[in-house]
Amino acid sequence: MFERLATEAPLFFNIHNLVFIGQAMGRTLGMTLIGCGVGFVFGLLIAVLRQTTGRLLLPLRFVAIAYVEFFRRIPFLVILFIVLFVIEPLMPGTSLFGIATVAVCLLSTAFLSEIIRSGLESVPRAQVEAATILNFNTLQTLTMVVLPQSWRVILPPATAFVVMFIKDTSLASQLGVIELTFAGKILVNRGFSPVLGFGTILVCYFALSYPLSRFAAYLEKRLAAS
Amino acid sequence: MQHLEIDNVCASYGKLEVLRDVTLSADKGEVVSLIGPSGSGKSTLLRVLIGLTPLTAGSIHVGGERVDYSNRKNLKKLRGHMAIVFQQYNLFQNMNVLRNVTIAPVKIKKQPRADAENKARELLEKVGMQEKAEAYPDELSGGQQQRVAIARALATNPEILLFDEVTSALDPERVKEVLDTIRSLTDEGITMMIVSHEMAFVREVSTRVAMMDEGRIIEVGPPAQIFEEPQQDRTRDFVSKILSH
Amino acid sequence: MDYTFQFAAVFEELPYLLGGAAITLQIAFVSFWGGAVIGLFGAIAKVYGGGFWRRLASGYVVAFTNTPALVQIFLLYYALPDAGILLEPLTAVLIGLVLNAGAYLTEILRAGVLSVRRSEIEAAQTLGMSGLQIVRYVMLPHIAKTIYAPLSNFFVWLVLGSSLAALFGVEELTGRAINISTVNLRSIETFTVVAMIYVVLTVIASSALALVGRLAFRVKAKVF
Numbered sequence: 285m286f287e288r289l290a291t292e293a294p295l296f297f298n299i300h301n302l303v304f305i306g307q308a309m310g311r312t313l314g315m316t317l318i319g320c321g322v323g324f325v326f327g328l329l330i331a332v333l334r335q336t337t338g339r340l341l342l343p344l345r346f347v348a349i350a351y352v353e354f355f356r357r358i359p360f361l362v363i364l365f366i367v368l369f370v371i372e373p374l375m376p377g378t379s380l381f382g383i384a385t386v387a388v389c390l391l392s393t394a395f396l397s398e399i400i401r402s403g404l405e406s407v408p409r410a411q412v413e414a415a416t417i418l419n420f421n422t423l424q425t426l427t428m429v430v431l432p433q434s435w436r437v438i439l440p441p442a443t444a445f446v447v448m449f450i451k452d453t454s455l456a457s458q459l460g461v462i463e464l465t466f467a468g469k470i471l472v473n474r475g476f477s478p479v480l481g482f483g484t485i486l487v488c489y490f491a492l493s494y495p496l497s498r499f500a501a502y503l504e505k506r507l508a509a510s
Numbered sequence: 511m512q513h514l515e516i517d518n519v520c521a522s523y524g525k526l527e528v529l530r531d532v533t534l535s536a537d538k539g540e541v542v543s544l545i546g547p548s549g550s551g552k553s554t555l556l557r558v559l560i561g562l563t564p565l566t567a568g569s570i571h572v573g574g575e576r577v578d579y580s581n582r583k584n585l586k587k588l589r590g591h592m593a594i595v596f597q598q599y600n601l602f603q604n605m606n607v608l609r610n611v612t613i614a615p616v617k618i619k620k621q622p623r624a625d626a627e628n629k630a631r632e633l634l635e636k637v638g639m640q641e642k643a644e645a646y647p648d649e650l651s652g653g654q655q656q657r658v659a660i661a662r663a664l665a666t667n668p669e670i671l672l673f674d675e676v677t678s679a680l681d682p683e684r685v686k687e688v689l690d691t692i693r694s695l696t697d698e699g700i701t702m703m704i705v706s707h708e709m710a711f712v713r714e715v716s717t718r719v720a721m722m723d724e725g726r727i728i729e730v731g732p733p734a735q736i737f738e739e740p741q742q743d744r745t746r747d748f749v750s751k752i753l754s755h
Numbered sequence: 756m757d758y759t760f761q762f763a764a765v766f767e768e769l770p771y772l773l774g775g776a777a778i779t780l781q782i783a784f785v786s787f788w789g790g791a792v793i794g795l796f797g798a799i800a801k802v803y804g805g806g807f808w809r810r811l812a813s814g815y816v817v818a819f820t821n822t823p824a825l826v827q828i829f830l831l832y833y834a835l836p837d838a839g840i841l842l843e844p845l846t847a848v849l850i851g852l853v854l855n856a857g858a859y860l861t862e863i864l865r866a867g868v869l870s871v872r873r874s875e876i877e878a879a880q881t882l883g884m885s886g887l888q889i890v891r892y893v894m895l896p897h898i899a900k901t902i903y904a905p906l907s908n909f910f911v912w913l914v915l916g917s918s919l920a921a922l923f924g925v926e927e928l929t930g931r932a933i934n935i936s937t938v939n940l941r942s943i944e945t946f947t948v949v950a951m952i953y954v955v956l957t958v959i960a961s962s963a964l965a966l967v968g969r970l971a972f973r974v975k976a977k978v979f
């Protein structure tokens with residue numbers, strides 16, 4: 285086995301393959317960051333919506349809760365398939381990358397809204413009351429008082445969540461998105477040894493994920509202390 | 511016509527009736543203190559006044575106009591004239607002292623920042639906190655935070671100022687500096703309603719004192735009456751118990 | 756779009772799908788308990804172990820939590836035959852999931868052990884408690900309280916995560932969904948129904964776990 289590795293390695297790490305892997309890595313990162321970025325925005329909207337108490341928004345709140353509870357209980361793989369089957373006939377031209385990214389958005393919205401919600405709830409009621417009596421409106425209270433105080437509770441788990449998603453996007457290989465995992469499969473199919481192919485892919489994932497998870501741990505320590 | 515009139519106000523938390531038919535008034539510039547045992551509803555009365563807790567019956571008039579607490583505009587107007595200082599200060603933790611004091615004038619009342627900051631520095635000087643304008647709340651002692659909270663309340667030019675046990679969370683040495691600050695405000699024509707357990711202070715600054723028990727006001731009178739010849743046994747008990755401490 | 760939903764074809768296959776759900780649960784169970792054993796050793800090594808064992812456990816956790824289980828299993832499944840070991844798909848998936856679960860559970864259990872404060876153990880000692888009593892009355896309740904919620908969340912995560920077995924041809928819930936949809940060509944309906952089965956499955960799992968936590972450990976765990 286090791287002889288095979290030794291003879292193959294120089295062939296494997298040629299410029300062509302490296303560019304191929306680099307592009308795949310870019311797609312993995314792209315799906316994760318776009319998905320989680322969009323998920324953060326919608327997650328924030330849902331979290332804020334769930335903080336409201338007005339009767340008018342009750343149906344919307346209900347939909348939001350149902351959305352969050354459902355999507356957190358469905359495997360990413362199943363969401364990927366559903367998104368694929370829904371989007372393909374509706375918008376035939378959509379790229380597989382786009383479809384996978386939509387699936388990431390759907391799921392990350394659900395999870396991030398929960399993370400953001402617990403962040404918002406960590407801010408004492410008294411802070412909100414202090415703003416209310418100074419005539420802050422809801423939006424002002426949110427942006428000037430509540431959000432600035434909840435970052436420290438939101439950021440560490442949100443970062444840890446992005447780390448999770450880097451790994452989850454590997455399932456998008458099943459759709460045919462040429463991200464890291466699929467790139468590994470292609471290389472192995474071209475005849476390279478699985479140890480070399482998938483081993484390299486694992487290292488690439490590690491290179492994406494490890495710094496970010498260290499950053500999450502750092503944030504956790506740093507923000508909890510202050 | 512009184513500046514602040516509370517008529518037959520009731521309030522409850524769920525099934526628990528906390529205020530029962532409370533009637534009380536304050537003339538312009540008057541300092542009315544609320545005393546009474548824990549749980550008697552003093553804080554709730556102040557919270558009702560500023561619209562944090564809903565009233566279930568009765569009415570409140572400010573400057574002769576009835577306050578409609580269900581009307582957003584009306585509430586906003588009310589809070590434009592009325593400010594409250596809490597026991598736990600409740601300074602915005604994400605803002606430094608100066609910003610805590612200027613945020614409402616600048617962002618809500620849309621005053622020019624420079625004017626608001628000048629005014630804020632004056633107020634901070636008045637409460638003895640000018641040195642700490644750049645500090646954050648968690649870098650300050652309780653007494654210092656409380657004085658900043660008073661400056662923040664004053665920054666909106668309130669005509670009515672409510673104080674809820676503003677010294678209860680403080681060390682004995684810190685109590686005096688906060689009480690001195692409040693005392694210095696009593697001759698500025700601001701109508702005040704003060705909840706306090708500092709009987710000597712209450713007696714000194716109040717024009718009238720109201721004794722609360724179980725959600726009712728059981729006696730109102732000038733400090734001399736409440737502290738020397740209370741009409742109610744309950745008041746006598748309470749006052750003597752607290753004074754003997 | 757004039758797509759008409761037809762769920763009838765899917766509902767016919769409900770028993771088949773529920774059979775898949777049972778396999779999904781089995782995979783989750785095996786992975787959970789296998790992982791728990793590894794996690795227990797891992798946590799002990801990380802908290803009490805000497806230099807070598809601690810580093811080994813840390814390395815294991817870092818390696819497995821920073822790479823996707825799917826690729827780990829690909830490696831197992833496709834590389835081991837080179838070394839003369841042929842794995843059944845299910846075996847490869849289980850090994851991969853157990854190793855993954857072991858890494859995550861090491862961290863969860865470690866947090867539990869660390870939640871017991873020295874001062875509390877000392878307080879118990881001054882009360883004259885024996886070692887076993889301290890474990891029983893001081894340490895375990897603490898550990899249970901700290902780890903119970905993350906543990907049950909992790910189990911739910913495993914139920915969902917086990918769906919990757921489908922990609923190796925294992926006929927658990929997602930695998931059977933793929934089988935059905937290639938025959939009945941009602942993909943959206945099939946996967947919607949399967950999604951609902953997952954929702955029901957995990958709600959039942961978290962409710963049961965919350966109940967157990969409340970009865971056995973007096974932990975107030977939230978289902979939602």
Ligand SMILES: Nc1ncnc2c1ncn2[C@@H]1O[C@H](COP(=O)(O)OP(=O)(O)OP(=O)(O)O)[C@@H](O)[C@H]1O
Pocket residue numbers: 523526528546547548549550551552553554555675
């Ligand atoms: N948010 C709340 N929810 C339910 N009950 C409350 C709430 N706040 C206060 N209460 C109850 O209302 C009653 C009156 O409380 P309030 O805080 O007005 O009393 P207080 O006179 O200010 O007492 P203290 O001197 O202890 O501050 C008490 O029985 C209290 O338990």
Ligand SMILES: [Mg+2]
Pocket residue numbers: 552553554674675
């Ligand atoms: Mg009170």
